[in-house]
Amino acid sequence: MAQTAGFRRIDVATARDIMSRGDALVLDVRDADSYSRGHIEGAALATKENFPAFLARPEKDKPLIICCYHGNSSQAYAKHFAEHGFADVYSLDGGYEAWAYAEKMAPKAASAPAVTLSQELQAFLAEHGFAPNDVNTHNKDQATPLMLAVRLGTPAFVKELLAAGADIHAVNADGNQALWLACVGEITENLQLLIDAGIDVQHINVNAATPLMFAASSGRASCVKVLLEAGADPLFETDLGLTALDMASSVECLNLMRDAIKRKKASQTA
Numbered sequence: 001m002a003q004t005a006g007f008r009r010i011d012v013a014t015a016r017d018i019m020s021r022g023d024a025l026v027l028d029v030r031d032a033d034s035y036s037r038g039h040i041e042g043a044a045l046a047t048k049e050n051f052p053a054f055l056a057r058p059e060k061d062k063p064l065i066i067c068c069y070h071g072n073s074s075q076a077y078a079k080h081f082a083e084h085g086f087a088d089v090y091s092l093d094g095g096y097e098a099w100a101y102a103e104k105m106a107p108k109a110a111s112a113p114a115v116t117l118s119q120e121l122q123a124f125l126a127e128h129g130f131a132p133n134d135v136n137t138h139n140k141d142q143a144t145p146l147m148l149a150v151r152l153g154t155p156a157f158v159k160e161l162l163a164a165g166a167d168i169h170a171v172n173a174d175g176n177q178a179l180w181l182a183c184v185g186e187i188t189e190n191l192q193l194l195i196d197a198g199i200d201v202q203h204i205n206v207n208a209a210t211p212l213m214f215a216a217s218s219g220r221a222s223c224v225k226v227l228l229e230a231g232a233d234p235l236f237e238t239d240l241g242l243t244a245l246d247m248a249s250s251v252e253c254l255n256l257m258r259d260a261i262k263r264k265k266a267s268q269t270a
Contacts, residue, residue, distance in 0.1 A: 006082030007089035009075065012102040015065055015092050024063035027054060029077050030096065040067060040099055046077075055084055063088045070095040070175050070206060073239075094171075101169060105136070115164040121157050124149070135166045142172040143181075150178050150194060151185035158190050168199045175205035183215045183223045191223060195230045202231075208238045216257065217247040224253045228260040235261065 010018070018024050019042070026043040028035050035045045046054055064086050068074035071093040078091040092099065115133055117125070122132040130145050131137050138144055146166040149157040162168070171177055179199050182191040195201060204210055212232040215223035224244075228234065234244045234257035245261070248254040 007075070007078035007091055009071070009093050010065075010090045011093050012098050015090065015099070018063050018065065018090065021063070024065055025054075025057075025059075026065045026067060027077070028096070029066060029068050029074060034069070034096070038100060039096065043067060055081065060084075060086045061088060063090065065090045065092060067092045067099065068095045069204060070097055070171075072206060072208065097169070097171060097175075101167070101171075104167070104169070117164060118160060121149075121153075121160055124153060124157060128152075135161055135164045136170065138170075138172075144170050144172075144178070146170070147172060147176075147178045147181040150182035150187070150190040153190075155187070155189040155193060158193050162193065162197050168194060168197050171205075175207075177203045177211075179203065179211045180205065180214060183211050183218075183220055183227075186220050186223055188222050188226050191226045195226070201227055202233060202236065210236060210244065212236075212244040213238070213242075213247050216244040216253045217249050219250040219253060221250060221252040221256060224256050228256060 019026065026040050027046045028039050028043040029046045030039075032045060032047065035043075039045070044054075064078075064081055066074040066077045066081070066089070068077070071091060072095075074091040074095060078089045082089045094101075115135060117133055117135070125145050125148070126132055128148055129139055130148065135145055144166065146158070146161050146168070147170075149161055168178060172181075177199060179191065179194050179201065180203075182194055201212075202210055210232065212224065212227045212234060214220075215227060216234075232244075237243050245254070245257050248257060
């Protein structure tokens with residue numbers, strides 16, 4: 001647990017411990033749609049409209065936990081509360097993504113059935129330092145077998161891992177899901193397999209960047225096309241106000257996104 005500018009950064013286990021005492025306030029500072037799709041039980045949604053009311057609360061000595069998407073913007077909110085006299089403020093590292101992942105994995109720890117992967121896939125994983133039959137293990141960079149497979153492996157390996165229960169929502173040390181790594185490998189069939197499995201095409205990493213931004217900025221037009229067809233937003237902005245459209249490094253990527261924007265506008269006015 002790190003002390004930073006009047007607040008403390010905590011992991012999911014510590015947050016659970018604090019909440020178990022019964023007097024903590026948990027504020028979710030994500031957008032309303034994300035909150036409605038899933039949030040920490042008991043967490044309150046903080047919006048522009050009600051934020052001043054939370055800031056004016058008299059119980060400034062009670063624990064206050066701030067949760068965002070990935071643990072980045074929550075630190076700015078936590079600092080703000082600390083500067084306004086709140087004495088026991090925490091920022092949840094990894095944000096709701098980390099919380100949801102921990103919730104998903106917790107029940108499986110004791111009951112998950114053992115899996116036996118094909119010899120070819122086991123050899124592939126072993127070659128890159130992964131245990132042969134643990135589909136959700138992490139290496140030193142917090143990468144998973146699925147992240148490795150979508151970047152370097154065959155679609156057959158990806159299909160096998162997904163069928164064996166590989167977690168599509170896991171993130172590595174940079175906050176990237178497997179979709180980002182699939183763009184790195186530029187194997188569009190692997191990209192589509194993840195999308196078909198329900199991965200979040202708008203997932204943002206620790207730098208508030210999306211897979212589409214990476215694909216556009218690196219000139220991976222084939223990936224840009226697949227992501228756009230899956231609903232990735234070329235006008236989504238980073239904290240600095242930059243979009244995937246701004247980052248396009250090739251004319252082909254630029255035109256793909258411009259066409260997608262035109263189609264969306266046309267459908268909205270039809």
